[in-house]
Amino acid sequence: MYQPLADRLRPKTLDDVVGQTHLLGENGLLRRVIESGSIPNMIFYGPSGVGKTTVASIIAARTERKLYHLNATTSGIADIKAVIDELDTFLAPNGALVYLDEIQYFNKKQQQSLLEFIETGKMTLIASTTENPYFYIYNAILSRCTVFEFKPVEPRDVERAVHRAIAAAREGRDFPVEDGVAAHIAQACGGDVRKALGAVELLALGAGADGVTLADAKQAAQRSNMRYDRDGDSHYDILSALQKSIRGSDPDAALHYLARLLEAGDMISAARRLLVIAAEDVGLAYPQCMPIVKACVDSAFQLGLPEARIPLAEAVLLMATAPKSNSAAAAVEKAFADVQAGKTGDIPxxxxxxxxxxxxxxxxxxxxxxxxxxxxxxxxxxxxxxxxxxxxxxxxxxxxxxxxxxxxxxxxxxx
Structure with a gap:
């Protein structure tokens, strides 16, 4: 039966996990919790392919608990109840560890239904999510769980896993690998180890007479480092970074985040945020900025991508290098605060x-x-x-x- 390379190479110990040193390093809090043997209910938050499932598997093995892997997109409370029915039987003699992937897809009622199961102590819940748990998980669950944030794995750490995968892929069929292939895959995967290992497997399967070339690696990993979800954290994080870079008068950082938005094809969000910045952050220090930015935005929509990047870049650079004032934004917030507090009075x-x-x-x-x-x-x-x-x-x-x-x-x- 076919087993993906990433699954075959899944780490069995904490020392084999690449990245997440802030959690699993020598003095990392999560490592100390795991080594204590007493596992609380937890929420693993972070992007795909960074070790959340792997760490849950390691925890289950170390504590000799049966691991039940459920996905909230296809599972429901009935599946949780089925797990409970197996407790105290020969199927789960030491209790159960339920790994609930994508918990954000459980609605409020389903999430609240989990409480009766995790409060008895017989079942330990590790929920994972790629979305900010403070936005998508209800307080009743959050108050009973500890949130650990998993971060994208640094390229130098991913490269270790890539070399290991290349060695495994060569077993039984040796082939040359051009210099720079491992480094390119590690850089292009955007911190997603599983994606990097998938690229290695693809390249190994398609290795020709020349083996794995850098050109092949670039084709296999093209644009794979883009993390973007128009309704998710990455969307708002990039927009936030764009605005704060312009507000902080850093034209290079501002152009970087504009490029990330446009590479993802999200010109509408970029344009809307630029108009906001013109009013909120440049404001009355340079009042002519607003009509100029509006003209750049209008031109961008008339041109379409890829040419639209030029007038939008002009707007970004104009505002990043312009004098700044938030006096208008601050003033209207004060006015709103009075109105919302009921301080209105009769018009003279x-x-x-x-x-x-x-x-x-x-x-x-x-x-x-x-x-x-x-x-x-x-x-x-x-x-x-x-x-x-x-x-x-x-x-x-x-x-x-x-x-x-x-x-x-x-x-x-x-x-």
């Missing part, structure tokens, strides 16, 4: 609508003074509700543009 009568018969009888607009009738188009009068007369939402930023506006109005208002 002199600025209420007075364009209808009977408005004067109701006292609307009687004392309103038209600013354009006064020097500098300004006259002192109140505009906020009386309850908020002293509210101050906007504070001029320290940049040249806002300070010029402040100096102008201080002079006009005689401050």
């Amino acid at each position: 009568a002199h600025i209420k609508d007075a364009h209808y018969g009977g408005a004067a009888k109701m006292g609307r607009g009687l004392t309103y003074r038209f600013p354009h009738d006064y020097p500098n188009h300004w006259v002192k009068q109140s505009y906020l509700p009386e309850e908020l007369a002293d509210a101050r939402y906007y504070e001029y930023g320290p940049n040249k543009t806002e300070q010029a506006a402040r100096a102008y109005w201080d002079k006009v208002k005689g401050q």
Whole structure:
């Protein structure tokens, strides 16, 4: 029966696991927990192919518990109950360790149903998810489990596994491997060890007279290092990194994250976020930035990819190198906070609508003074509700543009 190379080479001990040294290193917390022999309920969070299932298997072997591997996309509570029925029998004499993959696909009721099984202590739950557990797993489960985050494996660690896989693939059929193949696969797999081993197996099966060449490796691993899910963590992480890089005035980092979005074909998200950044982070320090970014976005959609990358890159570089101000964003947040807290009050009568018969009888607009009738188009009068007369939402930023506006109005208002 065919068995994938990645399964044949699955580590049997913690020392054989590549990567995750922050968890499984000599003083890693997860390693110490495993070596204690008392395994709590846990959640393994991280991308695919980084060792979550492998570590669960090692835990089951070390604690001499039967491992039940369920997947939330195809399993339900009935499957959990079937596991419970086997407890205290010859099938699971030392208890059960249930590895529930993709727990985020269990709905709230299903997740809550797990509680009655994990609280007895007979069954230990290790749930895994590629999505942020604090977004997708309900508090009742989170409060009873410890979350361990598995990270993409560094290329230098993946390369160790690749060399081991090449050696295994050569058993019974030796073939040459061109220099640089292992390093390229390790770099191109994006931290996914299983993907790297899959590439090795594919290359071994297709090895020709020249063996495995670097050109073959590049073809087998092309674009495989892209981790992107438009509804998942990677989507929002890249958008967050793009905005924070522009906010931090790092044009190189900003271009990198733009490239990752566009390589994944997600021009819409990139364009929307660039428009947000123009208002939120560049803001009033460079007010002309918004129409320029809007023009770049419009041009990008007219051109389409791949040419769209050029005007979008122009927008990224313009904002990354522009002066910054979040005064507008901060001001509107303060205004919203008052409104949401119920601090509104009645609109002053002199600025209420007075364009209808009977408005004067109701006292609307009687004392309103038209600013354009006064020097500098300004006259002192109140505009906020009386309850908020002293509210101050906007504070001029320290940049040249806002300070010029402040100096102008201080002079006009005689401050």
